Structure formats: C-alpha cells, structure tokens
Amino acid sequence: MKVKKEGLTLVVGVSKRPADIVVGMSIKLKNIAPCCFKKLKNNCMQEAVAMRGTAQAAFAYALYEAVRDKLAGSGLEIFKTKVSDVDVNVINGMITIIWKTHGTISALRKSMSIAVSCLNPTKLFSKYAENYKLLTGNKASQVEYQPLAEEFAENIRKEILFTAVGKINITMAKVRDIVDFVVEKIPETDLHASALYHAKNRISADEVPTLFPHIVCKGLDAAVLVDYIRNNSNGINVEIANDRVVIYSKTWNTIHKNLKDSKKITNYITKKYSALEEKNELAAIFAYFTLAQGLCNTETIAQIIESGLKTTKLIEAIKKNL
Numbered sequence: 001m002k003v004k005k006e007g008l009t010l011v012v013g014v015s016k017r018p019a020d021i022v023v024g025m026s027i028k029l030k031n032i033a034p035c036c037f038k039k040l041k042n043n044c045m046q047e048a049v050a051m052r053g054t055a056q057a058a059f060a061y062a063l064y065e066a067v068r069d070k071l072a073g074s075g076l077e078i079f080k081t082k083v084s085d086v087d088v089n090v091i092n093g094m095i096t097i098i099w100k101t102h103g104t105i106s107a108l109r110k111s112m113s114i115a116v117s118c119l120n121p122t123k124l125f126s127k128y129a130e131n132y133k134l135l136t137g138n139k140a141s142q143v144e145y146q147p148l149a150e151e152f153a154e155n156i157r158k159e160i161l162f163t164a165v166g167k168i169n170i171t172m173a174k175v176r177d178i179v180d181f182v183v184e185k186i187p188e189t190d191l192h193a194s195a196l197y198h199a200k201n202r203i204s205a206d207e208v209p210t211l212f213p214h215i216v217c218k219g220l221d222a223a224v225l226v227d228y229i230r231n232n233s234n235g236i237n238v239e240i241a242n243d244r245v246v247i248y249s250k251t252w253n254t255i256h257k258n259l260k261d262s263k264k265i266t267n268y269i270t271k272k273y274s275a276l277e278e279k280n281e282l283a284a285i286f287a288y289f290t291l292a293q294g295l296c297n298t299e300t301i302a303q304i305i306e307s308g309l310k311t312t313k314l315i316e317a318i319k320k321n322l
Helices: 034-042 054-072 075-081 105-117 125-136 142-158 172-183 219-231 252-259 262-278 282-292 298-307 311-321
Strands: 002-005 008-014 021-028 083-091 094-101 160-166 214-216 237-241 244-248
Touching: 002 172, 008 172, 008 282, 008 298, 021 105, 021 142, 021 282, 021 298, 034 054, 034 083, 034 125, 054 075, 054 083, 054 094, 054 105, 054 125, 054 142, 075 083, 075 105, 094 105, 094 282, 094 298, 105 160, 105 172, 125 142, 160 282, 160 298, 219 237, 219 244, 219 262, 219 282, 219 298, 219 311, 252 262, 262 282, 262 311, 282 298
Parallel strands: 008 160
Antiparallel strands: 002 008, 021 094, 021 160, 083 094, 214 244, 237 244
16 A cells, blocks of 8 residues: 655555564665764764765764654653654665554554654754764764755655555555645755855765675665575674675675575575465565564565565575675
C-alpha cells in the first residue's frame, strides 16, 4: 500500500509474523562523511579531524538526536509514544531514522507525526554545534550551518519517505488518513538565502584511507550481502557505509574464497528464505528485517514491498557482488 501527498510518501507492508511494526523515515542529505557519522554514533572521539562532510555528519546526527529524544528520550516518552529501539543509518545519500512501535494505526500515526515535527533545521543548531565540536575540536559557525539548513529545508519540501512493515491491520483508506494527518505536522521553515559555504583546508572524505576491505554496492544487494557474510564467516563484523559494504577483517581474502562458492550461496538462501517465499511472506519479512537492522533506507524498503521478492533475486545479488 502506497500513498503520497505533498512530498510525503508512506509505503506499508503487512505481515502477521512479527510482533510489532518497524517504521523508517528517510530524507536526502548528501555528502555526509561516513567515518564522522560513525564516530558520533559510537561515541568514538579519540581524534578530532575536519574533513569534507564533517558538518553534514554533525547535522545528520543532530537530526537523529532530536527525533530519538522526542520518541524515546525517557520512560515518559516511551509511555506516551509506544516507541522503542530508535536507530539511524546513512545509506546512498539519505539519512534513515528507524524505530519500532505497536502495530496499530494510532501508534503509527502518532510516531510519524512526532518524527516530522522535529524536521525544523532552525531548532537543530545547538545539537549540531555540540556534534561539530566533538568531531573537529572547533566552535561551530552559523555561516557554515546556514546552507546546510537551507538544503535540508528544501529536501523535506521535496520528499520525506516513510515505510512501515510488520503486524498491522490497515487499509488503503487508513493509510491515506495517516498521510493526510502527518503532512500537516511538517514544520514550516523561514530560512533566508545565503552564499554557499566552501570548505577550506579539509581532507576530502573520499581521500581518507580505507583500512579494511570493502565491496561497492547498494540497496538490496548490500543488505543481502551483509546478511550472507555475517552468517557464514564466524562472526566477522560487517556494515554498510553509505554506498559500500565494509568488512572488518584482515583475513578477508581467505574467507572470500570460501564465501563465493556458488553452491554455498544457493544453499544458504534456500535454507533461510524458501519457506517464507512459499508462504508469500518473503518480501514483508525481509523488508522488516533489513529496516530493523539498519541495512536499507526506506527507498529500498519501498521497492522490496512494492515489487515483491524472490529467493533467486537474493542469490543473484550475492553472486554478482562476491
């Protein structure tokens, strides 16, 4: 089920198997330095460094903090919103904020409304400034913040993409009602035009050396690849960093030879997902799993829900990228 109004889109996938629903909200926000964003997410601030994409990372994480605190910042918020497990990722030029909530229309509508109410860049500067100083050691500048805020305001006017997947009893009419309600909660911003800020004396995010092996891929391909590697490599840490899958292993070349075996790939996907395919649950369950795990943005989740999914497609995606 898909409904769009004034730049806000909601795609819903229904499955009776999960106990709740997982909701994702994606907004375009380009040029985020993945390493800086990861530092903020993991509270790893051993070394301050300024590079292209630092300001964008500070802004993106400030947005996540605002939404997280409103949805589940304390026991009181959780009691009111029925939301838990708020998380964030940056994939393919989009920031995606993810949470779980009760599988009811009222819980979905309320959590979406609260999330969009936080999309006001004029109220994010204090959080941004704190993040920026943690990353660079320097004081944040309004001059640098202004074009980021303007770009973000323009992006939310163009597109906010929501997906909700899991156990929920809902009709297309109710999806329309939710979208009609939530779109009215998007804050209006009054940002004056300013000249674009040009970063100087900064390391390009693309120039930062890659210390670990990686595979360039995105969307469904990246998600199923992470799923396969994690479950067939004795606990190697694997994650998606924007447009690539990063493997945190110094022995990847040896492991890779074993993982790329065609029969092994086919057997894994068949064993894990063929039963779901037979029950016509594969698309919904895989969408729920990858969104909850932060492996996809809502753009990819919407594609999975709308186009359906076959085990053959998952097998092909792994073989193609390994």
